[in-house]
Amino acid sequence: MRFQDKVAVVTGGASGIGAATVRLFAAEGAKVVVVDMNEGLGHALTDELDEGRTHFIRCDVSDRVALEAAVKDSHDRYGRLDILFNNAGIGCFGKTPDLDPEVWEKVIAVDLSSVFYACRAAIPLMRAAGGGVIVNTASISGLAGDYGFTAYNAAKGAVINYTRALAIDHAREGIRVNALCPGLIDTPLTAVAKQMSGVLDVWLEGIPMGRAGTPEEMAKVVAFLASDDASYVTGAIMIADGGATAGTGQPDLAKFLKP
Numbered sequence: 713m714r715f716q717d718k719v720a721v722v723t724g725g726a727s728g729i730g731a732a733t734v735r736l737f738a739a740e741g742a743k744v745v746v747v748d749m750n751e752g753l754g755h756a757l758t759d760e761l762d763e764g765r766t767h768f769i770r771c772d773v774s775d776r777v778a779l780e781a782a783v784k785d786s787h788d789r790y791g792r793l794d795i796l797f798n799n800a801g802i803g804c805f806g807k808t809p810d811l812d813p814e815v816w817e818k819v820i821a822v823d824l825s826s827v828f829y830a831c832r833a834a835i836p837l838m839r840a841a842g843g844g845v846i847v848n849t850a851s852i853s854g855l856a857g858d859y860g861f862t863a864y865n866a867a868k869g870a871v872i873n874y875t876r877a878l879a880i881d882h883a884r885e886g887i888r889v890n891a892l893c894p895g896l897i898d899t900p901l902t903a904v905a906k907q908m909s910g911v912l913d914v915w916l917e918g919i920p921m922g923r924a925g926t927p928e929e930m931a932k933v934v935a936f937l938a939s940d941d942a943s944y945v946t947g948a949i950m951i952a953d954g955g956a957t958a959g960t961g962q963p964d965l966a967k968f969l970k971p
């Protein structure tokens with residue numbers, strides 16, 4: 713019960729990594745506000761969990777005014793705000809000359825600017841209460857480039873360095889800020905790509921553990937970062953990718969050696 717009497721806000725909390733984290737926070741005693749634009753999934757999740765301990769707010773996180781209001785309303789509803797998990801995100805595909813500028817702006821707004829908007833609303837509340845914790849979902853796609861992932865790579869790379877800036881700016885106010893960099897995780901976000909013929913085999917070949925991660929495995933990392941177990945951890949970029957970014961890309965030569 714690491715989150716007894718704590719209040720958490722989870723953006724993108726209706727599905728995938730966010731929903732698994734909402735479940736874990738709630739199971740360990742937190743009151744959780746799910747901020748998401750998917751009303752059906754959001755209500756289904758809060759109905760599934762203990763009524764009164766979780767609350768759903770429908771909000772498009774790219775809408776600054778709506779997101780700042782959602783953070784403040786969450787604080788007012790439960791009387792405090794201890795944990796902010798900035799997790800909502802979308803992907804897109806297209807190399808630079810082919811990428812519609814509106815798609816670029818949307819991805820930057822949802823994946824990057826929303827983190828700023830939510831932090832802008834949450835930090836004064838946390839500061840006034842003597843501290844808090846922020847976890848931002850970045851990606852291993854923020855650590856290096858992917859083919860055709862232009863806007864997503866740009867946004868997630870920026871989330872990583874923004875996390876560091878937040879961490880140093882607010883460390884002495886008792887606010888810790890860390891980022892999670894998932895690799896391939898089994899969620900609706902990756903379902904379409906994985907269904908493309910032959911993609912999954914190639915993808916798994918590049919993951920030393922040979923499998924995708926689960927949302928629940930990500931939730932456990934987020935919960936660690938959000939808990940007092942990580943009391944001296946701030947500005948950390950936590951990779952959870954089955955080893956995908958541990959190698960140089962050199963093939964396993966042993967497979968090609970004659971016996």
Ligand SMILES: NC(=O)c1ccc[n+]([C@@H]2O[C@H](COP(=O)([O-])OP(=O)(O)OC[C@H]3O[C@@H](n4cnc5c(N)ncnc54)[C@H](O)[C@@H]3O)[C@@H](O)[C@H]2O)c1
Pocket residue numbers: 723724725726727728729730747748749750753771772773774799800801802803822849850851852893894895896897898899900901902
């Ligand atoms: N699944 C992966 O392999 C993977 C890998 C690296 C990083 N990530 C990141 O993890 C985070 C969660 O992704 P997921 O895989 O759980 O995906 P998901 O699609 O299951 O969940 C994302 C949630 O965000 C919500 N959302 C999207 N746009 C929104 C908006 N504008 N306003 C409010 N809510 C919005 C969706 O409704 C959904 O509930 C994202 O930031 C994603 O970039 C995922």
